[in-house]
Amino acid sequence: MSENAVVVCTFEPGREGLPEGAEEILHIGRGLATALSAPLHWLILGPLPDRASATAGHYGVSSLQQMEDPKLLPSNADACVAALSGYCSDQAPQAVLLHQTLDARIVAPRVAGRLNKAVVMNGISIEPNGENLQLTASAYGGDTRVIYEVGPGPILSFIANAAVPDPSEGDPVSVENISCDLSEITERIEIIEQARFDGPRLDDAEIIVSGGRGLGSVDNYPLIEQLAEAMGGLAGASRPLVDEGWVDSSHQVGLTGRITRPNLYVAIGISGASQHMAGCSAAKTLVAINRDEDAAIFQYARYGLVGDALELIPELIRAVRDR
Amino acid sequence: MRIVVCVKEVMDPDAVNNYAVAGRLEIGEDGKTLTQTAIPRLMNGYDEQAIEAALRLRDEGADFTLAVISAGSDPEKMLKHAAALGAQELVAIQVDPESLDQQAFARLLAAQIETMGGADLVLCGRQASDDDQGVVPALIGEQLNMPVITVARAVALLDNQVRVTRVTSDGDQVVAAACPAVVTISNELGDPRYPSAAAKVKARRIKPTVVQPSDLGLSPEDIAPRVMLTRQFVPEVQGNCEFIQGEVAQMADSLIERLKADSIL
Ligand SMILES: Cc1cc2nc3c(=O)[nH]c(=O)nc-3n(C[C@H](O)[C@H](O)[C@H](O)COP(=O)(O)OP(=O)(O)OC[C@H]3O[C@@H](n4cnc5c(N)ncnc54)[C@H](O)[C@@H]3O)c2cc1C
Numbered sequence: 169m170s171e172n173a174v175v176v177c178t179f180e181p182g183r184e185g186l187p188e189g190a191e192e193i194l195h196i197g198r199g200l201a202t203a204l205s206a207p208l209h210w211l212i213l214g215p216l217p218d219r220a221s222a223t224a225g226h227y228g229v230s231s232l233q234q235m236e237d238p239k240l241l242p243s244n245a246d247a248c249v250a251a252l253s254g255y256c257s258d259q260a261p262q263a264v265l266l267h268q269t270l271d272a273r274i275v276a277p278r279v280a281g282r283l284n285k286a287v288v289m290n291g292i293s294i295e296p297n298g299e300n301l302q303l304t305a306s307a308y309g310g311d312t313r314v315i316y317e318v319g320p321g322p323i324l325s326f327i328a329n330a331a332v333p334d335p336s337e338g339d340p341v342s343v344e345n346i347s348c349d350l351s352e353i354t355e356r357i358e359i360i361e362q363a364r365f366d367g368p369r370l371d372d373a374e375i376i377v378s379g380g381r382g383l384g385s386v387d388n389y390p391l392i393e394q395l396a397e398a399m400g401g402l403a404g405a406s407r408p409l410v411d412e413g414w415v416d417s418s419h420q421v422g423l424t425g426r427i428t429r430p431n432l433y434v435a436i437g438i439s440g441a442s443q444h445m446a447g448c449s450a451a452k453t454l455v456a457i458n459r460d461e462d463a464a465i466f467q468y469a470r471y472g473l474v475g476d477a478l479e480l481i482p483e484l485i486r487a488v489r490d491r
Numbered sequence: 492m493r494i495v496v497c498v499k500e501v502m503d504p505d506a507v508n509n510y511a512v513a514g515r516l517e518i519g520e521d522g523k524t525l526t527q528t529a530i531p532r533l534m535n536g537y538d539e540q541a542i543e544a545a546l547r548l549r550d551e552g553a554d555f556t557l558a559v560i561s562a563g564s565d566p567e568k569m570l571k572h573a574a575a576l577g578a579q580e581l582v583a584i585q586v587d588p589e590s591l592d593q594q595a596f597a598r599l600l601a602a603q604i605e606t607m608g609g610a611d612l613v614l615c616g617r618q619a620s621d622d623d624q625g626v627v628p629a630l631i632g633e634q635l636n637m638p639v640i641t642v643a644r645a646v647a648l649l650d651n652q653v654r655v656t657r658v659t660s661d662g663d664q665v666v667a668a669a670c671p672a673v674v675t676i677s678n679e680l681g682d683p684r685y686p687s688a689a690a691k692v693k694a695r696r697i698k699p700t701v702v703q704p705s706d707l708g709l710s711p712e713d714i715a716p717r718v719m720l721t722r723q724f725v726p727e728v729q730g731n732c733e734f735i736q737g738e739v740a741q742m743a744d745s746l747i748e749r750l751k752a753d754s755i756l
């Protein structure tokens with residue numbers, strides 16, 4: 169058994185007692201640790217999430233480690249980078265795995281840069297390959313997959329949105345405090361205006377109805393909102409609608425927008441470009457509505473309706489309300 | 492004051508997607524590279540927007556030298572486009588991109604920035620549309636000890652500060668940092684401008700400075716890759732779509748019935 173651990177690192181308190189994507193990334197970490205016969209550690213930067221201890225037990229975490237410091241907020245990149253780099257220098261993990269949030273997208277490469285280690289984003293799966301690790305990641309907006317080989321100690325970020333089997337809780341794991349000295353750190357970036365959005369987020373939605381350029385005009389977007397509301401879901405959009413200013417960017421689904429994983433995703437007037445699919449292909453059921461029967465979106469769909477969105481949406485609203 | 496924009500040449504992502512959708516995207520015999528020679532190569536879209544961000548700062552009266560730099564096998568044409576848009580300094584770092592990783596690109600770009608006397612602001616795209624990694628800007632930030640601000644929709648300069656409106660999943664966030672800083676640009680910045688015909692003609696005569704890694708004091712070991720691309724493949728999409736037939740109202744009813752039957756609604 170190798171001494172050096174596989175480390176899952178999270179640094180967002182999360183809305184429901186666990187950091188975003190924590191279970192998914194722990195699941196990936198568990199798989200790698202098992203394949204390497206290495207212990208799995210879970211390093212938490214900042215406050216301990218409510219369900220951390222029980223969740224750690226369920227995923228076979230042998231050490232739940234916490235670095236506590238008022239400076240360790242996810243938006244404090246300088247503090248997070250200093251803490252995680254210090255940890256890696258001391259503990260020499262076999263690999264550090266993160267779930268790809270906007271903050272992780274800054275912290276991961278900066279830590280790798282500071283330590284002169286490999287860094288890869290957009291990971292999907294990972295396995296050992298001799299002395300090295302072999303990571304499958306998405307490229308070209310999802311049109312291709314690439315397999316990267318990396319040496320020991322890389323910082324790896326995953327789009328962890330695959331379903332996790334049986335997310336029940338296990339025997340609690342006790343928390344070990346890891347000291348870190350951040351007294352010298354002063355954040356170089358000052359937040360002038362905090363992002364303010366308290367509504368439900370697409371990332372957490374069970375049902376999403378998204379509209380694309382096929383809607384033809386901004387005047388038709390309210391139809392999407394009405395159908396979403398009738399179905400008890402949220403309204404999303406493809407990027408052109410955001411670029412055109414029809415909707416604000418918190419609605420954008422895709423590679424460079426929200427990565428969603430609802431139960432039901434209804435794509436209306438959306439062609440199915442890989443960059444859009446990157447944000448919705450984890451949906452359990454995908455319904456596509458498009459007037460072009462050859463549209464790529466149908467390749468991903470469970471159910472397809474070929475027809476004019478503007479005729480179909482009002483009928484769908486009626487049919488949902490009828491039931 | 493100097494603003495440096497880092498631009499990368501990529502395969503046109505829309506063309507790649509069209510080939511993929513048509514099931515004609517092929518990987519070469521090396522098992523790694525896309526072989527469609529018909530796919531045009533162009534400047535990464537976000538990098539074009541990074542140049543646009545710099546030009547908007549100039550429109551607002553900021554006084555700076557605009558440098559556009561790129562590491563690749565043949566970035567000259569792309570750099571001429573940058574010149575036509577108003578870049579005053581153009582540098583092509585001559586490398587074989589296939590043999591390098593993002594750490595290496597970042598080292599080269601950071602070394603180039605240092606060699607040219609530093610930068611007050613480094614603008615990059617949020618990610619390159621080929622590798623989608625989005626790590627080079629953060630790595631440059633570490634190399635040059637600059638703070639890194641990502642996914643900007645707007646960039647402003649006030650005194651010696653850069654103020655950035657960021658696009659986050661919770662809406663826009665405004666942050667500020669003292670220059671020098673690295674800022675990455677997102678698509679929400681809006682469309683980049685086109686150069687005038689006259690500027691294009693003039694730019695034809697401009698020659699980018701070509702440098703080799705050794706000119707930047709970097710040895711082959713310094714830029715040896717830590718991440719090796721060993722294989723690339725086109726993922727399969729399973730495709731089991733059930734098309735629902737009928738008149739518009741019937742289609743709507745049948746779909747909702749099925750979703751209910753599947754316990755989805
Ligand atoms: C680096 C990069 C990142 C990107 N990130 C994202 C991202 O995060 N999210 C994203 O969405 N895109 C993203 N894109 C853009 C993406 O490549 C596509 O251009 C975009 O998703 C297309 O949007 P669309 O499907 O709405 O429009 P189109 O491709 O124009 O498709 C419109 C569809 O509507 C159909 N239609 C037209 N009229 C009707 C009608 N009356 N009724 C029914 N159907 C109709 C058409 O048949 C067509 O299929 C990115 C691109 C790049 C290069």
Ligand SMILES: Nc1ncnc2c1ncn2[C@@H]1O[C@H](COP(=O)(O)O)[C@@H](O)[C@H]1O
Pocket residue numbers: 497498499500535537538560561562563593596600614615616617618619620622623624625626627628
């Ligand atoms: N070879 C390169 N030459 C110049 N700039 C680059 C290069 N590679 C990456 N960049 C910059 O870094 C950004 C992110 O690239 P990447 O990390 O590869 O996704 C790009 O949008 C460019 O601004």
